[in-house]
Amino acid sequence: MTESTNNAPVRKGVPLWAQVIIWVFLAGLLVIVAMGLNRAQQGTIQPGQVVDDFTLPLFSGYEYEGKSEVQLDDFRGKVVVINFWASWCKPCEQEAADLQRAWEAYEPTGDVIFLGVDYVDTEPEARVYLKKFGITFPNGPDLATRISQYFRIKGVPETYFIDRDGVLHYVQVGPFTSLQQIQNIIDQMLVE
Amino acid sequence: MLFALVVSLLFATTVFAQDDLPTDDEVNKIAKQLYCPVCESTPLDVCPTEACRQWRDTIRQLLSEGKSEDEIKKYFETNYGARALDEPPNRLITYGVPVAAFLLGAFLLFRGFKMWLKPVAVEPASPTEEAEVVPQDDYIRRMEEELKKRK
Numbered sequence: 001m002t003e004s005t006n007n008a009p010v011r012k013g014v015p016l017w018a019q020v021i022i023w024v025f026l027a028g029l030l031v032i033v034a035m036g037l038n039r040a041q042q043g044t045i046q047p048g049q050v051v052d053d054f055t056l057p058l059f060s061g062y063e064y065e066g067k068s069e070v071q072l073d074d075f076r077g078k079v080v081v082i083n084f085w086a087s088w089c090k091p092c093e094q095e096a097a098d099l100q101r102a103w104e105a106y107e108p109t110g111d112v113i114f115l116g117v118d119y120v121d122t123e124p125e126a127r128v129y130l131k132k133f134g135i136t137f138p139n140g141p142d143l144a145t146r147i148s149q150y151f152r153i154k155g156v157p158e159t160y161f162i163d164r165d166g167v168l169h170y171v172q173v174g175p176f177t178s179l180q181q182i183q184n185i186i187d188q189m190l191v192e
Numbered sequence: 193m194l195f196a197l198v199v200s201l202l203f204a205t206t207v208f209a210q211d212d213l214p215t216d217d218e219v220n221k222i223a224k225q226l227y228c229p230v231c232e233s234t235p236l237d238v239c240p241t242e243a244c245r246q247w248r249d250t251i252r253q254l255l256s257e258g259k260s261e262d263e264i265k266k267y268f269e270t271n272y273g274a275r276a277l278d279e280p281p282n283r284l285i286t287y288g289v290p291v292a293a294f295l296l297g298a299f300l301l302f303r304g305f306k307m308w309l310k311p312v313a314v315e316p317a318s319p320t321e322e323a324e325v326v327p328q329d330d331y332i333r334r335m336e337e338e339l340k341k342r343k
């Protein structure tokens with residue numbers, strides 16, 4: 001009788017090590033969900049935001065000052081025009097000649113750099129396109145679509161204007177309608 | 193005569209090489225495992241866009257260069273990203289981690305509930321607890337004695 005009284009059944013809680021693992025696991029799960037939600041809510045990169053550095057490999061024949069790849073940070077102090085295009089993209093053809101003329105106008109000043117980013121394309125067709133429109137500014141493939149994913153482009157063509165401090169100034173979704181439109185944006189950035 | 197035979201064999205080899213070009217079936221066998229990011233959810237073998245046609249031509253070219261299926265898929269992954277593939281490149285992590293996490297969770301829950309519900313005998317941890325038990329024992333002893341008297 002005495003023994004039964006001493007050994008009264010009690011409920012023992014979850015051991016500490018198991019509690020720690022469960023809470024760490026739950027906290028980790030919440031962090032992952034929060035990161036996913038945060039990423040999903042982020043739209044395209046907005047004007048006023050600093051554009052992070054990226055590397056663009058360049059097609060042979062479209063190098064910049066002999067370099068086969070360039071980094072965005074190399075162009076701090078210059079206005080950078082990043083044009084996303086593809087050879088299969090018909091609207092891109094509407095603006096190709098105007099972009100080239102704009103490049104020819106600003107290249108001698110050294111204040112502006114144009115970068116063509118070839119999106120989801122094959123190199124032979126891309127070369128045909130570049131040759132067809134006589135494009136000479138640095139151009140290269142968006143390997144693994146890393147750059148377009150960073151900018152979260154909606155399609156091609158899209159053009160991003162980055163100021164001398166690396167801040168996004170303007171985004172053109174769709175093709176430019178004229179050379180004047182391109183020049184107006186760049187001239188305004190050069191004055192500021 | 194021997195010279196003519198050698199020359200004819202050379203020509204025969206050339207003709208064989210022409211026939212050895214990848215067929216549409218061979219191209220589509222790989223194409224159906226790839227997805228163009230421009231046309232989401234449409235396998236490359238049935239995608240009608242110009243971009244996908246270019247990709248199929250690239251597959252044909254790589255096949256004719258003697259590249260294997262895995263090498264071609266790797267080429268597309270490198271150039272266009274993992275989302276061009278129909279399956280994630282690291283299947284062990286993609287499929288293994290959720291299963292492992294589920295099993296770990298199930299184990300922890302099972303272990304936790306089992307320990308939580310299991311009745312465990314608790315021994316007196318201190319003299320105080322023991323002292324508290326003594327009056328109870330004395331009470332029972334007296335109760336038993338009382339019952340014996342009444343019998």
